[in-house]
Amino acid sequence: MTQTIICMKWGERYGPDYVNRLYSMVQRHTARPTRLVCYTDKAAGIDKAVETYPLPHIELPEPRRWWPWRKISLWQKNLEGISGEVLYLDLDVVVTGGLDDFFDYKPGHYCVARNWTQLNERIGNTSVYRFPVGGHTYLYDRIMNECEDVFARHRNSQTFISREIRDMEFWPDEWCVSFKHSLIPAWPLNLFIAPPLPPGTKVVAFTGKPDPDEAMEGRWPHTRWYHTFYKRVRPTPWIAEHWR
Numbered sequence: 001m002t003q004t005i006i007c008m009k010w011g012e013r014y015g016p017d018y019v020n021r022l023y024s025m026v027q028r029h030t031a032r033p034t035r036l037v038c039y040t041d042k043a044a045g046i047d048k049a050v051e052t053y054p055l056p057h058i059e060l061p062e063p064r065r066w067w068p069w070r071k072i073s074l075w076q077k078n079l080e081g082i083s084g085e086v087l088y089l090d091l092d093v094v095v096t097g098g099l100d101d102f103f104d105y106k107p108g109h110y111c112v113a114r115n116w117t118q119l120n121e122r123i124g125n126t127s128v129y130r131f132p133v134g135g136h137t138y139l140y141d142r143i144m145n146e147c148e149d150v151f152a153r154h155r156n157s158q159t160f161i162s163r164e165i166r167d168m169e170f171w172p173d174e175w176c177v178s179f180k181h182s183l184i185p186a187w188p189l190n191l192f193i194a195p196p197l198p199p200g201t202k203v204v205a206f207t208g209k210p211d212p213d214e215a216m217e218g219r220w221p222h223t224r225w226y227h228t229f230y231k232r233v234r235p236t237p238w239i240a241e242h243w244r
Helices: 016-028 068-075 098-104 137-153 157-164 179-183 210-219 226-231 237-242
Strands: 005-009 034-040 051-054 084-087 111-115 124-130 176-178 203-205
Touching: 005 068, 016 034, 051 111, 068 124, 068 157, 084 098, 098 124, 098 226, 111 157, 124 157, 124 176, 124 203, 137 157, 176 179, 179 203, 210 237
Parallel strands: 005 034, 005 084, 034 051, 176 203
Antiparallel strands: 084 124, 111 124
């Protein structure tokens, strides 16, 4: 039976090369037949081996229409081209270990990475999650019918899902790590030591900045001048080994 992994691409931040790298990583890290489906507003440049479909419909006010809230569109009853249990991966993850295990772990449940900045709260990070298509349509319905109330109660989409969903399990902690929050050594060690890749890691999430290409080269773009004193990362060679 073929496994299905999905991703989403909209706007200009991530080009088709991110989708193509994800496809390559998926194929290297699965032993079973696995397809990659990408929902996108611009399919140009994406490898023909990746199945592409238009972004699923959702009504959101500006500017949230193009924020991660758009991922809530995946919780509607029917999605073009997919069914059953599927694994979602953000475009900016780096796959470093086997993905088949994500399909075997606690089947039938919504499974998600534990959010690395809220370890004492029951909040999932939706960089890596598996869900049954059409299994929790009330999440989509809430957004479509009561979006302003949802926005007032929840600061982001993954908090909304975590607090509203009726069934949630976390992946084993060693499977999914955050490059920024799990791997970069604390200051001042980050000035001298490159982030390691722990044994057992399957997916590394790049939340916010730096992106994989920046971290690989040891660059960390900053929005405030004083960030240059402590938001630093050493060049990280293992990214090039896996992110291809």
